Amino acid sequence: MKTAELRTTPLGELHNRVAEMRKELAGLRLKARQGAVEQPHRIRLIRRDIARLLTVLAQAPARAAKP
Numbered sequence: 001m002k003t004a005e006l007r008t009t010p011l012g013e014l015h016n017r018v019a020e021m022r023k024e025l026a027g028l029r030l031k032a033r034q035g036a037v038e039q040p041h042r043i044r045l046i047r048r049d050i051a052r053l054l055t056v057l058a059q060a061p062a063r064a065a066k067p
Contacts, residue, residue: 025046029043
């Protein structure tokens with residue numbers, strides 16, 4: 001997921017992606033505790049994607065205010 005691509009995505013869709021990724025992360029964490037996760041690196045990637053999405057969402061009001 002590229003940051004430039006995210007900046008052109010509507011805010012509602014970004015909020016939906018964050019919610020979906022948080023659900024996926026919760027499921028992966030549960031599987032990790034049970035020792036059944038097949039791709040443990042996926043947890044780190046999802047955490048970083050969530051952070052990237054939240055950063056773009058936080059910057060959205062500043063971009064909208066620019067002339």
